Amino acid sequence: MITVEVDRLELRYGATTALRDISFRLDGPGICGVLGRNGSGKSSLFSVLAAFRRATGGEVRIDGEPVFENPRNTRRICLIREAGDTVESGDRVREALNLAAELRPDWDADYAAELADKFGISTRKRLRELSRGRRSALGVVLGLAGRAPLTIFDETYLGMDAPSRMTFYDELIAEQSARPRTFLLASHLIDEVAPLLERVVLLDDGRLAAFEEVDELLGRGVSVTGPAEVVAGIVEGLQVIGERALGQTRQAVVYGELDAGRRAAAAAANVELGPLSLQELIIHLTGAEERA
Numbered sequence: 001m002i003t004v005e006v007d008r009l010e011l012r013y014g015a016t017t018a019l020r021d022i023s024f025r026l027d028g029p030g031i032c033g034v035l036g037r038n039g040s041g042k043s044s045l046f047s048v049l050a051a052f053r054r055a056t057g058g059e060v061r062i063d064g065e066p067v068f069e070n071p072r073n074t075r076r077i078c079l080i081r082e083a084g085d086t087v088e089s090g091d092r093v094r095e096a097l098n099l100a101a102e103l104r105p106d107w108d109a110d111y112a113a114e115l116a117d118k119f120g121i122s123t124r125k126r127l128r129e130l131s132r133g134r135r136s137a138l139g140v141v142l143g144l145a146g147r148a149p150l151t152i153f154d155e156t157y158l159g160m161d162a163p164s165r166m167t168f169y170d171e172l173i174a175e176q177s178a179r180p181r182t183f184l185l186a187s188h189l190i191d192e193v194a195p196l197l198e199r200v201v202l203l204d205d206g207r208l209a210a211f212e213e214v215d216e217l218l219g220r221g222v223s224v225t226g227p228a229e230v231v232a233g234i235v236e237g238l239q240v241i242g243e244r245a246l247g248q249t250r251q252a253v254v255y256g257e258l259d260a261g262r263r264a265a266a267a268a269a270n271v272e273l274g275p276l277s278l279q280e281l282i283i284h285l286t287g288a289e290e291r292a
């Protein structure tokens with residue numbers, strides 16, 4: 001079990017600032033989603049966490065020690081990138097697995113073989129002959145069987161079909177309960193991964209838009225649907241983060257809680273109050289509608 005501290009992190013690529021003033025801390029095991037729109041900085045954050053890049057400001061520490069140029073930490077972190085990016089070493093699947101066995105102190109070869117079988121990956125196959133989905137699945141095998149205390153999957157699902165993705169999610173949950181560790185998961189399939197996540201790091205244009213437990217985040221959003229004028233009265237003075245009109249019916253998405261008075265007004269006027277999905281909430285929080 002490890003502690004991950006991201007402290008006022010900044011990453012610039014020349015004139016582009018990809019991450020600004022990002023701070024959060026993960027104590028102990030859990031599955032944390034790293035979510036955000038294209039270009040929001042997810043892969044940049046991972047590249048600093050995995051010590052592939054040096055931060056241009058602030059720091060990342062694992063168990064209190066910096067990650068960059070620190071061999072003690074490098075072996076404890078495993079970053080699995082999207083399809084094809086992780087498995088360039090070796091000619092065949094077997095060689096990629098053997099290399100992982102050398103690099104990863106906690107590698108479980110039997111589990112790797114079992115997973116490869118589940119994903120239909122032949123260990124005799126040449127890496128370049130694998131389909132895109134199977135290359136992604138091989139990334140999943142390397143990440144799960146490596147059992148690194150900090151394991152990061154960066155859009156590793158790309159190209160994987162629905163049954164393979166479900167196998168990935170099931171294995172992730174099973175691993176997490178049998179051998180708790182810290183997983184970071186970036187995905188654009190938010191509602192698909194939402195049930196796995198305990199916490200979310202939400203990035204918006206390189207900034208930290210939210211760092212929260214999923215249940216708390218979900219508790220913040222409520223949709224209010226009914227006759228336009230009544231809805232307007234109920235949400236007045238609240239933070240409305242999205243709106244939709246359908247004829248005389250209006251749906252307002254509120255970020256925040258409705259007090260008892262507003263709830264009673266809604267009940268009396270047949271106004272429907274509903275939860276938001278994590279995906280809806282995140283779409284609103286990252287301003288997709290306004291920008292679109």
Ligand SMILES: Nc1ncnc2c1ncn2[C@@H]1O[C@H](COP(=O)(O)OP(=O)(O)OP(=O)(O)O)[C@@H](O)[C@H]1O
Nearest residue numbers: 013016017018036037038039040041042043044045
């Ligand atoms: N090597 C690089 N050189 C210059 N700019 C870069 C580089 N890598 C990323 N960026 C820029 O940094 C910002 C963040 O990109 P990043 O790839 O971290 O986003 P992301 O959230 O992973 O996006 P996506 O969801 O599309 O994968 C973007 O503006 C991007 O153009």
